[in-house]
Amino acid sequence: MGEQSPVLEMTGIRKVFPGVVALDGVDFRMFPGEVHALMGENGAGKSTLIKTLTGVYEIDGGEIRLGGVPVRISGPLQAQQAGVSTVYQEVNLCTNLSVAENIFIGREPRRFGKIQWGRMRRRAAELLARLDLDLDVSAPLSSYSLAIQQMVAIARAVDVEARVLILDEPTSSLDASEVEQLFRVMRQLKESGVAILFVSHFLDQIYEVSDRLTVLRNGQLIGEHRVEELSQVQLVEKMIGKELAALEDVEDKAQRNRERAAEATPVVEARGLGRTGAIAPYDLTIHEGEVVGLAGLLGSGRTELARLLFGADKADHGELTVSGKPVNLRNPQVAMKKGIAFSSENRRTEGIIGDLTVRENIILALQAARGWTRPIPRKKQDEIVDKYIKALQIRPADPERPVRNLSGGNQQKVLLARWLITEPKLLIIDEPTRGIDVGAKAEIQRLVAELSDGGMAVLFVSAELEEVLRLSHKIGVLRDRRLIEELENTAGVDADRIMQTIASGATS
């Protein structure tokens, strides 16, 4: 493969934003028929590099060659025409249109200006069949899971004769079997000579599917390696630029805390709490200083369970006591008054308010709880916000920047700050580490451990079993919208044990 000439060569790429050098002379190349992982922490320049390649940004210096020919990519359409297709991190499709329409949007097969619907549907079905997908192409995209939508986005990207396919965090919302399906598709595409640029925060996935990887840090090229030449530990060191003992550190704390939590007083107790069609009735008790993890496959009811404890959805049977008193969580406001906080898995649509600044986003929940007639004095706002920007290392550390312009990991920290300043008794966090880098992930995990040390009860929902195992005192396992088992996180419990529980569906 080394003898082949690269299909894509970027040399000395430079991109400057006001106040920041986002890319500083970065070289990057891709060969036909390889999966190339682009690695780096949040803010390392991965997204910027991808955006210069897809024509979202124009470069301030350097050269891009496609198939040996220098190109100037001035827009997404030009990028596509040059053979560079992209599937973005957040699925960018129109869920109200049909599957076929989504695949062919903007380039529908036409005759005399009229769209040939039959031909479009047929071609869409063929295309999907190549990816081993059997879908009703005339059904609206919204009737399929996020994972399937992702596949449709890939089908669309592949169909435009891509020489280079960019997959930006395609796996962040997929479960294990769907990831396998995606990898099968990726390998197929690789066989046919497509160069795939793969971005993921899951190291195991990188190692499973990639041939080569390029590491960026602070807008600079750190190195390009063949995957087998670099161990995971070495890779993480390159990305972070320092020894990463952080993750082990977190584990110790959780361990130490396990005994204590058992004797603590319960914060919430759910008895037969449920919501028809969303989650079967469940019993769950969360104590002070206890981290309860929820594990289960995508769509197993993890989020639905959590939402009932915040009144985000209303339970239609069962009862709930908070601090020993029965409550009816009609809406989030009631839950907040009882000291419950909830950070949604959908950061962008249910978390941040993009137009508002970091400061405004952080104080929002506290302000809502106080009511509009009692504004938090500006001086106090600045104090709180500065404190949390420092404590959670939110970057850039500019409270007046619209939160929309922050990276995913930093938006997540803003959301955590929003809830922490309300000083909740129970913090529910749904997928706080999805789509964020190793460094930020470790920071958030450490924070959760610290909060629980300080006596806060935490309900921690994550698709990553290791993370749940590392942090939780107790693990609730879900399957098919049912809480099937509650495991004390003792020495014998590991990822295999939980997988078995999920697979067997035991209700012991």
Add this chain to the structure above:
Amino acid sequence: MISIFKNRLFWPAAILVVLLVINMFTSRQFVTVQDGHLFGTLIDILRNSAPLILVGLGMTLVISTGGIDLSVGSVMAISAAVACLLIQDLDDQNSVGPVLLIIGIAIVVSMLMGLWNGALVAIIGIQPIIATLILMVAGRGIAQLITDGQIINVQSGPYATIASGFFAALPVALLIAVAATALILLLTRRTALGLLLESVGGSPTASRLAGIGARRLTIMVYVVAGGLAGLAGLIYSANIKSADSISAGNLIELDAILAVVIGGTALVGGRFSIIGTVLGAVLIQTLAVTVVAIGIPSEANLLFKAVVVVALCLFQSPTLREKVFGRLTPRSAAGAEVTA
């Protein structure tokens, strides 16, 4: 220097200044003092802007939540009808106390109209444009029922004062508009109301999960919009000393929406600018006066207005500005290098 051009209120302000300068040359009296009062074209413009400013203020709040209120014109008509009907029945139309009470009643009725809108939007969940369309259409009918289909004339000195009176050398109508603007500014920026409204408009789902009672806030903005429209209706009717259910506030909702947009508030909700709306309202009024002053034939009035508005909106577009003015500023200046 560059930041001045980038300010979203730069172009409306610039066009307003240009229009005012034109008026300075065309009008016989731009600003003069007469009997201790200020008079002249400028004062007329400001005084006549009052109803549009009031309606625009309410519209800004409604739009910031992602809504819209088409019924403001009809509410103006209802408010005027209620006030004139009651004043007509007074034994002494010139006694201040009862007239003030009646003004209060008319405003409360207008707020109830707003409550109706708010309930349809926030409780029943009808889309704002449809919900307020109901009152927009039905409201004029209600006003006509109140006045029995007649134009009610009143001869009340105190009532006329709110439109044509003077206080401390300034028109009362203008003072009312200024006071309302100050009040809304205080209400939104000195409390957390503005932030919460912008949050609801920016993302209703995220706001709900942050514990914001969007329903109550939404109802509130429609009530405030109703009250302000009612006040505008009173000024309008006091000016002509009668309640005319057909023409009171006719099509004012469109000018009000335009004022909001010129002022830099996006129709999708979120960030809003009170000062921007006031600027927009004065601009629209000035434009109407200018058209007459520079002798544009009356049949071309609306066309002229359209051209100015389109030009303004183009200037405000960041994309277009980049294309037209981007070349004037060297690239390197825009992305000044600062080592991080």
